[in-house]
Amino acid sequence: GAVVSQHPSRVICKSGTSVKIECRSLDFQATTMFWYRQFPKQSLMLMATSNEGSKATYEQGVEKDKFLINHASLTLSTLTVTSAHPEDSSFYICSASFLRRGFNEQFFGPGTRLTVL
């Protein structure tokens, strides 16, 4: 149980275009969803936290207008990278959480590798 999917797994796009990444919790309803970014050979950095039906909370330094997050339901969150540029190329990982072991435990999706040409 506690499976999280991401789509697409890989995407290559031209500079200036927008890319949407979907994150779904397949067998549970998530209280919160998280979006992370990981550059090569680096750790995961939290970008934003979102709850269903409310605005996402962005971490310091993350541009809200650049990375649009829509948390449409308890099982779906989307991240749209608007007007993508080569520096946005990265590995994006989502996680979804629900109450387990007395806290909101996060379960990770398989990640999306974005390459902007």
Place this chain on the structure above:
Amino acid sequence: AQKITQTQPGMFVQEKEAVTLDCTYDTSDQSYGLFWYKQPSSGEMIFLIYQGSYDEQNATEGRYSLNFQKARKSANLVISASQLGDSAMYFCAMREEQGGSEKLVFGKGTKLTVNP
């Protein structure tokens, strides 16, 4: 200041031997939790083991065990009988509460290479 410190950028171990990956953490909270994740080259984050701050016994999951020393604020991962498939990045993470929401803070990771 770093909240999770992994001092070993890379570690090497012979197949079938045990290896310890270090993790120290910094928090003033009384209630917290520590995780270890494995990230192979495919990129997925694989949960390995969890230790709650109030857990009296060290966590174990198969070949993985967590050497939790609360006073020293360390949570080292021990992998016994290493296998070639254990070669991957390993991240230590701490659960913390900020602004009413729970977040995970990750260390920089340790790249483990298992040699045949």
